[in-house]
Amino acid sequence: MAAxxxxxxxxxxxxxxFEELEDGEDLFTSTVSTLESSPxxxxxxxxxxxxxxxxxxxxxxxxxxxxxxxxxxxxxxxEEVSLDSPEREPILSSEPSPAVTPVTPTTxxxxxIESKSMSAPVIFDRSREEIDEEANxxxxxxxxxxxxxxxxxxxxxxxxxxxxTTKTSLSMFSKSEFSVKRRFSDFLGxxxxxxSKYLHVGYIVPPAPEKSIVGMTKVKVGKEDSSSTEFVEKRxxxxxxxxxxxxxxxxxxxxxxxxxxxxxxxxxxxxxxxALSGAGILRMVNKAADAVNKMTIKMNESDAWFEEKQxxxxxxxxxxxxxxxxxxxxxxxxxxxxxxTAAFAKSAAMLxxxxxxxxxxxxxxxxAEVEEKIDQLHQEQAFADFYMFSELxxxxxRLIAAVKGVFDHRMKCWQKWEDAQITLLKKRETExxxxxxxxxxxxxxxxxxxxxxxxxxxAKVQQxxxxxxxxxxxxxxxxxxxxxxxxKDFKTVIIKYLESLVQTQQQLIKYWEAxxxxxxxxx
Amino acid sequence: xEGRQEAGKESKPSSLSVxxxxxxxxxxxxxxxxxxxxxxxxxxxxxxxxxxxAQTEFSVVRQHEEFIWLHDAYVENEEYAGLIIPPAPxxxxxxxxxxxxxxxxxxxxxxxREEFAKMKxxxxxxxxxxxxxxxxxxxxxxxxxxAHPTLRRDHNFFVFLEYGQDLSVRGKNxxxxxxxxxxxxxxxxxxxxxxSMSGLKEVDDFFEHERTFLLEYHxxxxxxxxxxxxxxxxxxxxxxxxxxxxxxxxxxxxxxxNQLKTSFLKLAELFERLRKLExxxxxxxxxxxxxxxxxxxxxxxxxxxxxxxxxRALADYENANKALDKARTRNREVRTAESHQQLxxxxxxxxxxxAKQELMDFKSRRVSSFRKNLIELAELELKHAKASTLxxxxxxxxxxxxx
Numbered sequence: 001m002a003a004x005x006x007x008x009x010x011x012x013x014x015x016x017x018f019e020e021l022e023d024g025e026d027l028f029t030s031t032v033s034t035l036e037s038s039p040x041x042x043x044x045x046x047x048x049x050x051x052x053x054x055x056x057x058x059x060x061x062x063x064x065x066x067x068x069x070x071x072x073x074x075x076x077x078x079e080e081v082s083l084d085s086p087e088r089e090p091i092l093s094s095e096p097s098p099a100v101t102p103v104t105p106t107t108x109x110x111x112x113i114e115s116k117s118m119s120a121p122v123i124f125d126r127s128r129e130e131i132d133e134e135a136n137x138x139x140x141x142x143x144x145x146x147x148x149x150x151x152x153x154x155x156x157x158x159x160x161x162x163x164x165t166t167k168t169s170l171s172m173f174s175k176s177e178f179s180v181k182r183r184f185s186d187f188l189g190x191x192x193x194x195x196s197k198y199l200h201v202g203y204i205v206p207p208a209p210e211k212s213i214v215g216m217t218k219v220k221v222g223k224e225d226s227s228s229t230e231f232v233e234k235r236x237x238x239x240x241x242x243x244x245x246x247x248x249x250x251x252x253x254x255x256x257x258x259x260x261x262x263x264x265x266x267x268x269x270x271x272x273x274x275a276l277s278g279a280g281i282l283r284m285v286n287k288a289a290d291a292v293n294k295m296t297i298k299m300n301e302s303d304a305w306f307e308e309k310q311x312x313x314x315x316x317x318x319x320x321x322x323x324x325x326x327x328x329x330x331x332x333x334x335x336x337x338x339x340x341t342a343a344f345a346k347s348a349a350m351l352x353x354x355x356x357x358x359x360x361x362x363x364x365x366x367x368a369e370v371e372e373k374i375d376q377l378h379q380e381q382a383f384a385d386f387y388m389f390s391e392l393x394x395x396x397x398r399l400i401a402a403v404k405g406v407f408d409h410r411m412k413c414w415q416k417w418e419d420a421q422i423t424l425l426k427k428r429e430t431e432x433x434x435x436x437x438x439x440x441x442x443x444x445x446x447x448x449x450x451x452x453x454x455x456x457x458x459a460k461v462q463q464x465x466x467x468x469x470x471x472x473x474x475x476x477x478x479x480x481x482x483x484x485x486x487x488k489d490f491k492t493v494i495i496k497y498l499e500s501l502v503q504t505q506q507q508l509i510k511y512w513e514a515x516x517x518x519x520x521x522x523x
Numbered sequence: 524x525e526g527r528q529e530a531g532k533e534s535k536p537s538s539l540s541v542x543x544x545x546x547x548x549x550x551x552x553x554x555x556x557x558x559x560x561x562x563x564x565x566x567x568x569x570x571x572x573x574x575x576x577a578q579t580e581f582s583v584v585r586q587h588e589e590f591i592w593l594h595d596a597y598v599e600n601e602e603y604a605g606l607i608i609p610p611a612p613x614x615x616x617x618x619x620x621x622x623x624x625x626x627x628x629x630x631x632x633x634x635x636r637e638e639f640a641k642m643k644x645x646x647x648x649x650x651x652x653x654x655x656x657x658x659x660x661x662x663x664x665x666x667x668x669x670a671h672p673t674l675r676r677d678h679n680f681f682v683f684l685e686y687g688q689d690l691s692v693r694g695k696n697x698x699x700x701x702x703x704x705x706x707x708x709x710x711x712x713x714x715x716x717x718x719s720m721s722g723l724k725e726v727d728d729f730f731e732h733e734r735t736f737l738l739e740y741h742x743x744x745x746x747x748x749x750x751x752x753x754x755x756x757x758x759x760x761x762x763x764x765x766x767x768x769x770x771x772x773x774x775x776x777x778x779x780x781n782q783l784k785t786s787f788l789k790l791a792e793l794f795e796r797l798r799k800l801e802x803x804x805x806x807x808x809x810x811x812x813x814x815x816x817x818x819x820x821x822x823x824x825x826x827x828x829x830x831x832x833x834x835r836a837l838a839d840y841e842n843a844n845k846a847l848d849k850a851r852t853r854n855r856e857v858r859t860a861e862s863h864q865q866l867x868x869x870x871x872x873x874x875x876x877x878a879k880q881e882l883m884d885f886k887s888r889r890v891s892s893f894r895k896n897l898i899e900l901a902e903l904e905l906k907h908a909k910a911s912t913l914x915x916x917x918x919x920x921x922x923x924x925x926x
Contacts, residue, residue, distance in 0.1 A: 509909060
């Protein structure tokens, strides 16, 4: 396998650069894209040195064989999107894009990388800037907003349309600011496509917000009460966060489906996302099958890093769930406090009205006013509790599920490799047996067949090993990126949340300071 | 569960403090209290230079039922019909608290040891708070009696304060409780009857006003008290919610390997401190607002009772007048009717005079108590809000300062 890793035939200075690239961040993609003719290559960042082995420029025939295998691997991808869909064409025809994508054929083409590598230094310099920018917290210069929920249609066929606005200076987009209207199933469709392309090769694809039949039905039926407005707002915020996370991912940002989602005014309806559709049921069945498979795969983990990380994520998941449950209780009680404070304010006002001592009566009315304002305060704080703290936690609980999924895919990949090795062994045994047995004429054909099969399976074993190594590498990078994002995310939100708490306390101080002289004025 | 309290040595919930008119000739306080399985034993200490008492300083042990006996004795005493009888202290009720402690003890395996310890601490503090409150209420009852120029001279009061033995007053049995309940119904029916009686005119504007006022006031203050209780309860729940949050943040922090470690641990500490602050806000609201409202709800009921008695006396007076007229027309038993009418008139006027005074006292007592408590409430809320702000700001600085 080492042969595939011979350094690309570049100039002399380059190899060291590439060493650094390996350790650096995934910054290149945006710049890379500007250099390429086709905008659609979903390649991982550290392209040149590492991915030489899996180059996409292989001839078609090799690909065909693998398609079937891929179907198994893609158990997750239950959408009827064929591997040879038009969107994929550009990827195949593009220049040296050694992409680790579904369409990657096995043929090794080391030299093809030259044209790419020539431009590498340029990328590298620019990427330096971006490394610094990243370190300062500046991400990818693209901002997504989801706003203006609008009800379209009537009755059970009604749906909410959201405006998705993109502001960017990235040149892969045709404009710097644009917006489109999308509905919830469009978002689900996007996620479905991205998941089917990237999950099984180790990319952590951010999960889309969850469906809610109850919530949506209320909206459809036209209940204009606070619970349905709250539901819509919750969903809007969740969709925004979802998109923001997705575009932050350097590989996903390159994806044509994502681009289409953000840019094109008309989007084909994603029908396979309906809960009770055929595809939906197929998804459920596959999920169940996955769960069973997970239990039966016993992998010989040669890399302690993976075991450690898996344990870590498992623990993190448990802890986040516990915290989330407690925060939900907090939100609930704060809402109760708000309601009770409002009720008390009213009765204090009534009491003030009854009171026949004038100054005391005034003071009680003032108390009632203070309590009313405090009730508002509690309500706002409850919103902050929820939208900042609680939703962050639930987002990460689902993200970690995606991470766990990626680890599972690696296991499946390993299983496939393992199975290929076992089959190869069996074929070899059969061949050996044939060699020993002495029936020349009939056997010749069988021998040829077996020979062919052995060659085929040898190739599969090789591919299996390559795939496994590739996915392991991708996961390592992805986990590194994920953890960085997580730290940033949490820190930002925690600070914002604490600031909201400070705000509340300061308002309380203001209100009580205004009330104190009133109380003292009671004569 | 046992609890002791050195009531004299620490500050009691002061919402119920009574303006003792600097008259030190009779000072009463509850110097100690012990909570046993299902009863509380109060040590009532009296300091007095009044000649009536055998010693200048002495104490007895009393239970709740004996306080009730004393209260009822006052209520049933015709002499005090024109006075507002201080409301009886409520029965010590540790049931809810005890149940919660028991449930905690039965154990919920999902909580950590620290969480358990904190929750236990909270419940114990709650138990203690209830205990202190019940002591305070019993004490205020006695102190008001001791401060009232007429009520303090009651014979039963002396017995209560001085008699070393058990007063052999058992708690009301079911029949008596039922009897009391029925009496209340009869009373309100009677009141309704009286007021609808034709010819019964309220001659005094003052009382007319007081009646309408007290009726409305009492029902509204009862409402306010209930709702204040709910606010306090929500606040307590909120504070309690911080316990599992802090614990979860702690576990997160200890498990993290990256920079979030310190963030989580600091946040855990923050929530722990916030919990204590929120708890104090809740208990201050309880003392300064809820308890005060509750006390004046009871006091206003006592004032209403006074008005009822006066009204009853007025009705009797009216009836006596009518009887006298009838007797005069028939010219029979005029003397008896006359003297009866005289008595009724005197009684009515006596009641009216003292009631007027009592009601004015009630008003000034109420106003000054509200004033004191509202000021203290505002000051405490400010104190806690400022402390919270400081705490939050410090944490923010620490978090932002990290790489």
